[in-house]
Amino acid sequence: GAVVSQHPSRVICKSGTSVKIECRSLDFQATTMFWYRQFPKQSLMLMATSNEGSKATYEQGVEKDKFLINHASLTLSTLTVTSAHPEDSSFYICSAGIPANEKLFFGSGTQLSVL
Amino acid sequence: GQQVMQIPQYQHVQEGEDFTTYCNSSTTLSNIQWYKQRPGGHPVFLIQLVKSGEVKKQKRLTFQFGEAKKNSSLHITATQTTDVGTYFCAGKNTNAGKSTFGDGTTLTVKP
Numbered sequence: 001g002a003v004v005s006q007h008p009s010r011v012i013c014k015s016g017t018s019v020k021i022e023c024r025s026l027d028f029q030a031t032t033m034f035w036y037r038q039f040p041k042q043s044l045m046l047m048a049t050s051n052e053g054s055k056a057t058y059e060q061g062v063e064k065d066k067f068l069i070n071h072a073s074l075t076l077s078t079l080t081v082t083s084a085h086p087e088d089s090s091f092y093i094c095s096a097g098i099p100a101n102e103k104l105f106f107g108s109g110t111q112l113s114v115l
Numbered sequence: 116g117q118q119v120m121q122i123p124q125y126q127h128v129q130e131g132e133d134f135t136t137y138c139n140s141s142t143t144l145s146n147i148q149w150y151k152q153r154p155g156g157h158p159v160f161l162i163q164l165v166k167s168g169e170v171k172k173q174k175r176l177t178f179q180f181g182e183a184k185k186n187s188s189l190h191i192t193a194t195q196t197t198d199v200g201t202y203f204c205a206g207k208n209t210n211a212g213k214s215t216f217g218d219g220t221t222l223t224v225k226p
Contacts, residue, residue, distance in 0.1 A: 034213065043203065043218040044158070093157055102207070103148060104214070106157040 002028050004096050006107025013084055014115055021079045021110045023094030029074035030096035034104070035067075038091045050077040084114040117142050119206045121217030129225050134191040136220035138204035145209040147180055147187045152219070153200040161189075161202075194224045 003026040013019050023033055031052045036044040048069055049057040056069035066088075068080040077096075081088055091111050095104040118141040128134050138147065146165045150158040162171055164180035164187060171178045177190045187206075191198055201221045205214035 041221065044216045046213060046216070049213055095158075102146065103160045103163055104150075104158075104205075105160065106150075109157050 002026075002096075002098060002105045004030075004094065004105045004107045006094055006110060008110060009108060010111045010113075012113045012115065015085055016083055019081045019084055019112060021081075021092055021094075021112075023077045023079070023096070023107050025075045025096045025105075028096075028098055030077075030098075031074060033071060033077040033094055033096045035069065035077075035079050036093045036095070038093060038109075040091075044093065047079075052077075081112065084112070086114045088112065089114045117206070117208055117215050119204060119215045119217045121204055121220055123220055124218065125221050125223075127223045127225065128194050130196060131193050134194050134198070134222055136189050136202050136204075136222075138187045138189075138206070138217050140185045140206045140215075142185070142208055144184050144206040146207050147184075148205045148207075148214060149178060149187075149189055150203045150205065151200050152203065156200075158203060191222075194222070196224050196226055198222060199224050 033050040050071040071077040093109040094107040149161040152158045169180040201219040203219045204217045207214040
């Protein structure tokens with residue numbers, strides 16, 4: 001089946017630094033990728049839709065200048081958490097879908113801890 | 116906007132008992148998907164339902180899509196410890212480019 005690779009799996013950083021998370025579709029092309037945030041024992045909160053070659057579409061309440069998304073190729077989308085603060089600590093997951101059947105394949109997630 | 120509600124939030128069962136989670140949408144859906152997330156893991160696609168009244172089975176799992184395409188259910192027969200995890204439904208509107216996830220139902224199975 002399709003594979004989505006997400007790196008890093010875990011990152012610890014100091015407050016004020018920026019963190020980049022990569023999401024790659026390994027064996028298929030993904031014109032659209034999705035970024036989610038998940039708090040412990042809670043659901044997936046869609047943050048933004050990443051579109052290859054164009055600007056990302058952010059959900060209401062998500063700061064686009066805080067969470068920078070770049071989808072430069074059909075197999076790579078990146079999420080940069082800028083000037084991270086402790087309240088940004090969370091589990092971030094990406095997903096990509098194969099347009100033909102629309103099912104989503106998820107990356108393994110990134111646990112971000114901001115000290 | 117579209118809302119997808121899922122109940123119950125938690126379900127604790129004895130191994131061998133059945134389990135059902137329900138998903139309800141505020142709007143008519145073009146399709147609904149179900150995912151399973153094991154503790155510490157990421158969501159994994161289980162199935163997609165498209166047709167009104169559709170019923171699909173995967174071994175001990177039975178998935179249903181309501182006639183009005185606004186609700187769905189996942190039923191597990193004779194649960195096993197390997198069934199533990201959180202089950203999410205995700206509904207998609209005809210005109211939407213994204214799916215809306217329910218809050219999930221976390222299943223624990225006592226041996």
